[in-house]
Amino acid sequence: MHLPTLTRRLFLGGTLSTAGAALLAPGRARAQDAVALQLSWLHSVQFGGSYLARKNGYWRDAGLEVSLLPGGPNAPVEPPVVAGTALVGISAADYTAAAVNQGAPFRIIGVAMQKNPFAIASLPDNPVNSPADLVGKKIGMALANTPVLEALCSINGVDIGGIEVVPTQYDAAPLVQGQVDCLLCWATDLPVAMEIQGVESVTMLLADHGYSVHSQTYIATEDSLANRRDQLVALMKGEVMGWQDYQADPEAAAALSVEMFPDAGLDLATQKLQAERQVPLMFSDLTEAEGFGWFTEETVAANVETLKLLGKPVSPDLWDRSILEEVHG
Amino acid sequence: MSAGRGTLRGGPAALRAQHPLPRGLGLLLVLLIWEGVARATAGSFIIAAPSQIAGYMVSHSGLLWRAFGATLASAVQGFVWGNLAGVLLALLVVLLPRGERLLSALALLVFCLPLVATGPILRVLYGPGTGPQVTLAALAVYYTTFLPVLVGLRAAPQGWFDLVRSYGRGRMTALREVRLPAALPYLVAGLQIAAPAAFLGAMVGEFTGAERGLGVLTVRALRALDLPATWAIAVIAAGVSMLAFAAVGALGRRLDLAPPEVLMAPPVARSRRPWEAPAQALLALAAALLIWKGSMEVFGLPRFFAKRPEDVWFYLVTGPGAEAQRARLFAALGETLALAGPGYLAGLGLGAGLALLLALAPRLGGAVIPLSIALRSIPIIATAPLIVWALGRGAAGTITVVAVMIFFPTLIACRHGLARTPRAVLDLFEVYASSPLRRLLGAQLPAMLPAFFASARMAIPAAILAVTTAEWLATGRGIGALMATVASTSDYGMLWSAIALVGLAAVLAHALVAALERAVLARTSAEQLAR
Numbered sequence: 007m008h009l010p011t012l013t014r015r016l017f018l019g020g021t022l023s024t025a026g027a028a029l030l031a032p033g034r035a036r037a038q039d040a041v042a043l044q045l046s047w048l049h050s051v052q053f054g055g056s057y058l059a060r061k062n063g064y065w066r067d068a069g070l071e072v073s074l075l076p077g078g079p080n081a082p083v084e085p086p087v088v089a090g091t092a093l094v095g096i097s098a099a100d101y102t103a104a105a106v107n108q109g110a111p112f113r114i115i116g117v118a119m120q121k122n123p124f125a126i127a128s129l130p131d132n133p134v135n136s137p138a139d140l141v142g143k144k145i146g147m148a149l150a151n152t153p154v155l156e157a158l159c160s161i162n163g164v165d166i167g168g169i170e171v172v173p174t175q176y177d178a179a180p181l182v183q184g185q186v187d188c189l190l191c192w193a194t195d196l197p198v199a200m201e202i203q204g205v206e207s208v209t210m211l212l213a214d215h216g217y218s219v220h221s222q223t224y225i226a227t228e229d230s231l232a233n234r235r236d237q238l239v240a241l242m243k244g245e246v247m248g249w250q251d252y253q254a255d256p257e258a259a260a261a262l263s264v265e266m267f268p269d270a271g272l273d274l275a276t277q278k279l280q281a282e283r284q285v286p287l288m289f290s291d292l293t294e295a296e297g298f299g300w301f302t303e304e305t306v307a308a309n310v311e312t313l314k315l316l317g318k319p320v321s322p323d324l325w326d327r328s329i330l331e332e333v334h335g
Numbered sequence: 336m337s338a339g340r341g342t343l344r345g346g347p348a349a350l351r352a353q354h355p356l357p358r359g360l361g362l363l364l365v366l367l368i369w370e371g372v373a374r375a376t377a378g379s380f381i382i383a384a385p386s387q388i389a390g391y392m393v394s395h396s397g398l399l400w401r402a403f404g405a406t407l408a409s410a411v412q413g414f415v416w417g418n419l420a421g422v423l424l425a426l427l428v429v430l431l432p433r434g435e436r437l438l439s440a441l442a443l444l445v446f447c448l449p450l451v452a453t454g455p456i457l458r459v460l461y462g463p464g465t466g467p468q469v470t471l472a473a474l475a476v477y478y479t480t481f482l483p484v485l486v487g488l489r490a491a492p493q494g495w496f497d498l499v500r501s502y503g504r505g506r507m508t509a510l511r512e513v514r515l516p517a518a519l520p521y522l523v524a525g526l527q528i529a530a531p532a533a534f535l536g537a538m539v540g541e542f543t544g545a546e547r548g549l550g551v552l553t554v555r556a557l558r559a560l561d562l563p564a565t566w567a568i569a570v571i572a573a574g575v576s577m578l579a580f581a582a583v584g585a586l587g588r589r590l591d592l593a594p595p596e597v598l599m600a601p602p603v604a605r606s607r608r609p610w611e612a613p614a615q616a617l618l619a620l621a622a623a624l625l626i627w628k629g630s631m632e633v634f635g636l637p638r639f640f641a642k643r644p645e646d647v648w649f650y651l652v653t654g655p656g657a658e659a660q661r662a663r664l665f666a667a668l669g670e671t672l673a674l675a676g677p678g679y680l681a682g683l684g685l686g687a688g689l690a691l692l693l694a695l696a697p698r699l700g701g702a703v704i705p706l707s708i709a710l711r712s713i714p715i716i717a718t719a720p721l722i723v724w725a726l727g728r729g730a731a732g733t734i735t736v737v738a739v740m741i742f743f744p745t746l747i748a749c750r751h752g753l754a755r756t757p758r759a760v761l762d763l764f765e766v767y768a769s770s771p772l773r774r775l776l777g778a779q780l781p782a783m784l785p786a787f788f789a790s791a792r793m794a795i796p797a798a799i800l801a802v803t804t805a806e807w808l809a810t811g812r813g814i815g816a817l818m819a820t821v822a823s824t825s826d827y828g829m830l831w832s833a834i835a836l837v838g839l840a841a842v843l844a845h846a847l848v849a850a851l852e853r854a855v856l857a858r859t860s861a862e863q864l865a866r
Contacts (some may be wrong), residue, residue, distance in 0.1 A: 043448060044462075075463055079554060080454030081544030084825050085640040101848050105825035110639050149811035150820040158857045173728065173811025177557045181726065183379045197559045202582045203380070269547035271564070 026181065026317035035184035038071040046222070047077045049267040051195070051277045052284065053096070054259030055118070055298075056264050059248030065149055068240035083225070093230060094241055098122075099220040099309050100154075111228040113326040116242055116299035118222035118249070121213035121287045124154060125193035127200070133208040136190045137162035137215050137294075146174035146186035154212070155190065161216035179207070194283045202276050213287075218308035220301065221287075225278055231326060242299070243333045249298045253289050256281035264316055289329040297334040361702075381724055383566035388707045391563035392570075398552070403571060406548040409465045410537035413472020418529055421480030422522065423819065424771065429488045429514060430506060440619040440628065442668035443845055445840045446478040446796045448805060451822040452834055455640055468540035468548070475536025479744055480525035482789040483751070487521025488514040489863050490755065490785065496538065522787070523587035524751035528744045528793075530583055531576035531712035539570065571711040576712030577705050607719050619842075642831035650828035664817070664832055671813035674730055675785055675802040678737025686739055686745025688789055694779055695771055703746075711743040735804040740801035741794040748793070752786025753779050781859045788852040795844045799837060 045053050056074055059065055063073045075092060077083060081097040084105045094115070097105075100111050119139055126145070128134040134143065137158055145155065152171065159166040174180040174189070178196040181189045182205055189196060193209050200207045224245070226238055252259045260277035263270075293300055306325045383391075392399060425441055428435045450471070457467035471599035500507045525571045541550030549568050556564035624644045631641045633700050638646065651661050695699050710718070722739075726732035756779045764774040806815030814833055821829040856863045 029397040048555060049546075050524070073463065076544050076546060076553070078542045078544045080450050080542040081458055082455055082640075082822065082825070085455040086459055088637045088639045091459050091462060101823070101825070105639075107637065108825045108827065110825065148819075149816055150823050173809065175557075178560045179380050179724075182560070183381065185724075195558060196560075199558060203560050205560075224554075267546075269398065269401070269405070269551075271395075271398055271552045273559070276559060281432070 019163070021070060027074040028100050037067065039237055039240075040071045040073070041241060042073045042086070042091060042095040043084050043241065044075045044086045044095040045077050046083050046096040048264065049059045049074075049076050049270045050272060051256075051260045051263040051281045052222075054243060054256070054263055054281060055249030055252040057248070057262050057335065059244035061262060061266070062243035063246070064247045066239065068243060070237060070244065072241060072244065076303050084112075087112070087225060087227060090227075093226065093234065093237060094270055095225050097223050099223055099226045099241060099317060099324075100313060100316055101123040102225050103313050103316075103320045106320060106324060107318060109334065112225045113228060113231055113248045114220065114223045114301075114324055115226050115231070115238065115326055115329045116224035116245070116247075117220040117301045117305075118224070118299060119284070120290045120292060120305070121211065121285045122217055123192040123194050123284070123287055124212040124219075124221075125191060125197070126188050127178070127191055127193075127197045128188035128210075128213070129179045129181065129209050130206055130208055134210050135208065136210065137164045140164060140188070141168035143187040144172050144185075145188050145190060146172045146180045147190035148176060149173045151190055153316045153318075154217075154279065158212055158215065158217055160315055162311075165210055178334065183209075188327045194280050194287070198276060198280045198283060200278060202273070216312075218305070218312045220305070220309055224299070225297075226329075231329070235332075237330070238329050242329050246298045246330075246333055249288070252281075252283065253298075256285055256299045297330070299330055300334075301327065340729075372649060380560055380562055381721070383562040387563040388566045388570055391567045395564070395567075399549075399567065399571065401550045402552050402568075403575070405465075405545075405574065406468075406534065406537050406541065406550065409468035409540065409548070410472050410534045412469045413474075413537055413540075414466075414476060414529060414533035416469065417533065418480045418526060421477040421486050421525065421529075424481045425484040425488055425518075428485055429465050429510065436615045437622060439849075440842050440845070441623060442478055442481055443792075443796060443841055445625055446474065447799060447834075447838050447841045448474075449800070449818060449834060449837075450539060452830060456636060458543045459636070460634060462860070463544075463546070465545070467543045468537045468545060471540035472533045472536035475532045475539075476529035479528045479532060479793050480522070483521040483525040483786065483792050484518050484526075486785045486789045486863065487518030489517075490521065490772075491517040491862070493766075493862065500599055511764055519590060520587065520751060520755060521786075523590075524748055526583045527580050527587075527751075528747050530579035531708055531743075534572060534576050534579070535712055548556065557719050572712045573709035577708045578710050580704075605631035614844075623838075640825070640827045641742045642827050644701065644835075646828060647832045647835050660829065660832070664814075664829065664836060667812075667814040667817040667833070668836055671802055671806065671815065671838070674733045674805075674813070675737060675798050675833030676803060677730075678734040679741065679794060679798040681734060682738035682741035682793055682798070683745055684788065685744040687749050687783075689742070689746050690749035690753060690781070690783070693750065693787060694775055707743040707746055710739050722805075728809050733802060733810055736805040736809075737798050737801040741797045744793050744797065745787075745790040748786045748790040749783050752783035755786070756782040762815070784855060785863050787859045788856065791848045791852070792845060795841050795848065800843055803837075 010091070039061060043056060045056070053074065056072075058074065060074070075086065077096075083092075083097045084101070086092040087095040088110055096118070097112075097114075098119075099114065099117075102114055106112050108212070118273065126134045128143075132139055132143075140159075141164060147155065149171070155169070155171065156166055158164070159169070170185050172180070176191065176196075178189065178191075178200050180186045181196075182200065191197070193211055197207050197209045224242065230238060257278055260274065260281040260316045263277050264274050292302065292305070296302075303322070306322045309325075310322055337582065349500070369382070370384045370386060373387070375381040376382060377384075398850040424438060428438050430436075453471065453474070454467065457470055460468055461470075489508075494510055495513045499513060500797055502508075538548065538550035538553065542554065549572060553565065553568050555561075627646075628643050631643055642650075649657075651657055651664070689703060693703065718736075718739075720737055722732050726735055758776045760782075764778055769777070801811070803815030803818065806813040809817040810816065814837060818830055818833050821827070821833070
């Protein structure tokens with residue numbers, strides 16, 4: 007949502023909403039390119055860098071008006087990107103690989119989460135600290151994520167037959183109620199929820215045990231890469247700058263998320279904790295050296311390897327660094 | 336007679352018959368027990384206490400109010416559009432009786448489309464905003480209005496049609512003077528069922544990427560393990576649905592609906608040509624395929640996620656791996672049907688049985704009806720954890736979810752059906768001083784049957800929705816889990832194959848119910864079969 011310049015009509019027309027003003031003066035609204043960024047979930051500090059980019063005018067200055075489209079349980083990222091409703095979507099390498107195997111013309115043009123946020127959460131009395139601890143335990147997860155568990159077991163030489171999978175919906179209740187011993191979840195959501203509710207938990211990040219899948223990846227279609235490069239570069243430049251601001255002050259990003267989306271039901275304490283927990287997933291020695299969102303041949307090769315285990319074979323060509331190179335170059 | 340008739344004419348009288356004092360005390364007792372149980376089980380995050388719920392509502396009143404306003408606006412628009420569509424469809428069927436099977440089949444198929452498929456498509460079509468929420472609310476109600484209204488449009492004595500004809504007037508006059516007045520009570524039943532469904536539809540519609548609303552807050556609260564928030568939203572959803580239900584009922588009473596007549600319809604001549612049924616089935620199939628493909632082409636939906644009929648054919652029959660894909664799909668469907676069937680019968684039996692029981696003991700209505708509305712108006716993703724916790728992830732839990740989802744519409748439709756028992760018939764039973772049970776079986780049950788069969792049809796898609804949701808959230812088996820899995824991995828070929836198969840199963844089940852209906856109604860309510 008860009009801020010229109012102060013025109014006389016807007017100034018005088020106290021009764022006109024800004025939307026009405028934009029309708030009356032469509033030419034003015036077109037001064038900036040309107041594009042959409044499809045987020046992968048409901049608004050939260052998970053996308054804090056994007057909110058900072060908007061607030062600090064990084065897109066506006068580049069002539070881009072970016073609307074941030076929230077996701078949801080029935081709002082997959084891939085369809086709006088394929089349909090062109092969104093220029094860029096926030097996906098993850100495994101989802102993108104699956105979509106590409108189904109014929110979607112995607113490229114990954116940036117990686118927000120260098121380390122995959124998938125984790126095994128358990129309770130301290132009965133902790134899972136290493137993949138070997140999973141044997142003999144009941145794990146709650148969506149059955150759709152079975153390949154993730156299989157890959158983890160295969161990488162670490164654990165017999166998956168020794169683990170009992172219980173299909174659960176995605177919340178921490180089955181763990182605290184004792185229906186399961188551990189949960190497959192993101193390190194940045196359910197464990198945060200439990201801590202805020204006063205339930206202590208142990209998390210084991212899959213990324214620390216050989217599971218290399220880029221997450222919160224930026225995807226765009228091949229067509230956009232060919233024909234809308236300027237917009238892609240402008241959008242990604244704003245993202246990079248926004249996330250740099252985020253790194254400097256995650257708490258401010260949490261506060262901004264709560265303030266920017268008063269109807270999203272966000273809780274400041276939860277947002278702050280989540281903001282803090284995702285920092286080590288997003289920023290690494292690699293991003294320190296090369297910049298936010300970067301990936302190398304080595305990290306891509308590790309991803310290709312894990313994706314093969316997940317049954318989603320892809321070629322390294324899925325990753326396209328040309329946009330980032332322009333942004334950082 | 337007067338007392339008996341008062342209760343027979345519907346639930347509202349039953350509500351009024353309640354003494355205020357015991358009801359208030361009962362409510363207080365329920366709240367106290369609720370509070371006690373919630374506090375005793377606080378550590379396991381299952382039930383929020385009434386005090387916590389009230390506390391959350393007070394401390395987040397602004398947020399809840401705005402979210403409620405957003406969801407209500409979508410629900411009201413969806414309610415209007417959906418009911419309008421349902422009524423128009425029913426009128427169309429009455430004016431073009433030969434098209435009934437075709438239109439019914441198409442209406443059913445559209446109603447069976449699952450959110451995993453419609454969500455992304457609607458979001459792409461509408462972009463940001465409330466379009467998908469309104470559409471999904473409308474889709475949630477049109478079918479349950481279409482069926483009762485269709486029954487009502489036919490619930491008029493043959494003599495009246497003869498009268499219209501003897502004046503040389505045609506179908507339109509019959510429609511205006513005879514059918515529409517006869518359909519009004521049935522419309523009220525449809526609107527009462529639609530009220531909670533529209534609200535739920537709008538909430539679920541927010542799962543497709545909405546900015547605000549109670550559905551958005553539900554998702555957030557569940558993930559945050561925020562029990563007071565989850566329950567506060569559930570209480571609001573249930574409360575607004577009960578209010579809307581009561582308001583529609585009050586409106587129905589204000590219309591002072593004409594007392595039901597004895598419908599003496601002549602027996603239907605069963606002389607259908609043998610080739611007629613298969614021909615109509617083929618026509619319906621062709622029309623469904625045409626609309627499926629045509630609408631996707633018209634809107635230019637990318638093939639990646641909007642698979643055409645030929646893509647499904649390729650996926651299931653001619654393409655590589657078709658055999659394995661077919662096997663996977665049919666195995667999942669088998670698992671699903673094994674649970675949907677018992678749940679369907681249980682919910683239908685429970686709804687009709689409860690309606691009959693309430694006819695005998697109307698006082699129970701004051702407790703049963705609000706509870707039924709509550710169960711029907713809270714998103715299943717919020718109630719499913721409770722059911723899972725109480726009944727486990729096995730067959731019992733799934734069957735219960737299905738039964739819960741369909742027993743409310745059945746109960747309401749059957750109660751309205753019971754209220755349509757002709758007065759003359761009741762007077763006759765009164766004259767002979769028959770027992771209430773005899774009256775129930777001899778007069779009221781036959782009068783209820785058209786409404787019962789309408790709800791048996793309505794319950795087919797409702798059962799499918801319930802079983803697939805339970806499978807997705809709790810058991811991880813069957814076609815519900817399959818659809819959720821393939822949608823998250825962009826396997827839209829499998830998703831649309833599953834949708835096509837589920838639609839086919841629904842149409843077949845519908846045909847089965849319709850055949851049963853014709854056999855029964857030919858004896859009890861021949862007017863429903865007149866062409």
